[in-house]
Amino acid sequence: MTTSASPGPQGAIDAPLVARTVSVDVSELDALGSLLDLLPPDHPVSWLRRGEGLVGWGCAAQVRTAGPARFSDAAKWWEETTARSVVRDEVEEPGTGLVCFGTFAFADEPGDSVLQVPSVVVGRRGDRAWMTVVGRGSLENLEPRLSPAVAPDAPAGITFADGALNSEEWMSAVADAVSRIGGADLEKVVLARDLVATADEDVDVRWPLQRLAAAYPMCWTFHVDGMFGATPEMLVRRERGLVTSRVLAGTIRRTGDDERDLALAATLARSSKDLEEHEYAVRSVADALEPHCSSMNVPEAPFVLHLPNVMHLATDVAGVVHDAQTVSSLDLAAALHPSAAVGGTPTPEATALITEIERMDRGRYAGPVGWMDASGDGEWGIALRSGTVDGPSVRLFAGCGIVADSDPEAELAEAQAKFVPVRDSLAT
Numbered sequence: 001m002t003t004s005a006s007p008g009p010q011g012a013i014d015a016p017l018v019a020r021t022v023s024v025d026v027s028e029l030d031a032l033g034s035l036l037d038l039l040p041p042d043h044p045v046s047w048l049r050r051g052e053g054l055v056g057w058g059c060a061a062q063v064r065t066a067g068p069a070r071f072s073d074a075a076k077w078w079e080e081t082t083a084r085s086v087v088r089d090e091v092e093e094p095g096t097g098l099v100c101f102g103t104f105a106f107a108d109e110p111g112d113s114v115l116q117v118p119s120v121v122v123g124r125r126g127d128r129a130w131m132t133v134v135g136r137g138s139l140e141n142l143e144p145r146l147s148p149a150v151a152p153d154a155p156a157g158i159t160f161a162d163g164a165l166n167s168e169e170w171m172s173a174v175a176d177a178v179s180r181i182g183g184a185d186l187e188k189v190v191l192a193r194d195l196v197a198t199a200d201e202d203v204d205v206r207w208p209l210q211r212l213a214a215a216y217p218m219c220w221t222f223h224v225d226g227m228f229g230a231t232p233e234m235l236v237r238r239e240r241g242l243v244t245s246r247v248l249a250g251t252i253r254r255t256g257d258d259e260r261d262l263a264l265a266a267t268l269a270r271s272s273k274d275l276e277e278h279e280y281a282v283r284s285v286a287d288a289l290e291p292h293c294s295s296m297n298v299p300e301a302p303f304v305l306h307l308p309n310v311m312h313l314a315t316d317v318a319g320v321v322h323d324a325q326t327v328s329s330l331d332l333a334a335a336l337h338p339s340a341a342v343g344g345t346p347t348p349e350a351t352a353l354i355t356e357i358e359r360m361d362r363g364r365y366a367g368p369v370g371w372m373d374a375s376g377d378g379e380w381g382i383a384l385r386s387g388t389v390d391g392p393s394v395r396l397f398a399g400c401g402i403v404a405d406s407d408p409e410a411e412l413a414e415a416q417a418k419f420v421p422v423r424d425s426l427a428t
């Protein structure tokens with residue numbers, strides 16, 4: 001575990017964090033554009049849906065963790081950091097006061113995860129808006145002030161290439177997985193592939209973020225430490241004792257023809273292959289949440305979630321937690337990860353097969369990404385429809401749940417459709 005922080009003008013690196021949250025007039029915020037328009041290029045973070053949520057920038061403190069203890073090490077650091085901090089919060093909503101943003105590796109090894117505390121966070125929820133400034137030293141030195149940022153440039157000269165496996169190789173991996181499912185204890189495994197986009201110059205992540213938020217308003221547009229995307233899947237949200245999770249599994253591509261898409265949605269809702277795959281995913285989430293809840297609601301049948309590129313079978317699981325004092329939203333995310341939506345069923349067999357046949361490091365793709373406040377409330381999505389930006393290069397990821405009667409060609413087409421959000425977001 002490594003920690004670092006910018007000492008700022010007023011304090012030593014190990015001095016406690018000080019934070020001040022003030023209310024912001026929504027009309028003042030609107031006059032500056034969307035929340036994303038406020039983001040400067042310095043450590044931008046985002047968690048936005050339908051124009052609401054959180055953006056932040058600068059880095060007041062951070063911790064990097066790795067390995068099987070990546071979640072618990074980060075959670076411990078957050079607990080210690082918030083316990084030492086001095087906070088003046090004039091708003092007191094979930095997401096005010098000290099807030100951290102995190103992105104966690106999918107796998108135990110090699111693993112590379114981070115929790116960051118931005119020096120400025122701006123939040124919006126309905127008709128309430130706020131701004132938090134974080135530093136070290138004296139609260140009185142913190143001056144919350146909003147201003148628009150210089151707009152990002154479009155990425156230039158983007159070209160795409162196969163990542164670890166080309167299409168043919170990936171289809172053989174899928175066929176291999178199907179044959180293994182027939183035999184052993186394995187019911188479902190999620191296989192992913194990657195593409196690599198290369199630009200002429202460093203990619204400014206604020207560009208794809210703006211495009212994703214505009215094209216996928218019903219998804220959570222996120223960015224933390226190079227990991228960005230627009231995910232439709234909420235691993236866990238905890239707010240004032242209520243926990244919810246949006247489980248997706250079972251996918252069909254959209255055709256662009258609304259009438260045909262409605263017919264396809266009806267087919268999806270009746271498809272026994274997809275319903276079975278969905279059932280595994282819901283069960284894995286409900287089982288992991290159950291020990292933390294005094295009551296739960298797990299709908300019996302899924303609904304169809306319509307996105308611009310694909311449609312999914314979706315179930316919203318909800319519960320009342322009894323251990324909010326001792327178990328944070330990040331602890332819940334750790335307990336849920338990897339759900340059957342991104343790992344498979346049973347988890348140990350599925351993750352072992354992923355390591356064996358996927359032939360790439362997922363990095364933080366399909367890991368939890370999101371934010372948490374000092375009370376432990378927060379939102380952790382699954383980093384899907386996502387990419388990792390590193391200088392001029394962006395690695396895009398997409399995966400599909402493979403079950404006994406999966407067809408490799410259909411799965412390849414589904415993966416292509418799942419690349420669309422990030423691929424299009426890099427266009428000029």
Ligand SMILES: C=C(O[C@@H]1C=C(C(=O)O)C=C[C@H]1O)C(=O)O
Binds near residue numbers: 385
């Ligand atoms: C793995 C991904 O998506 C997951 C797999 C799905 C499926 O196989 O039907 C659907 C939604 C997600 O839970 C991805 O987008 O990369």
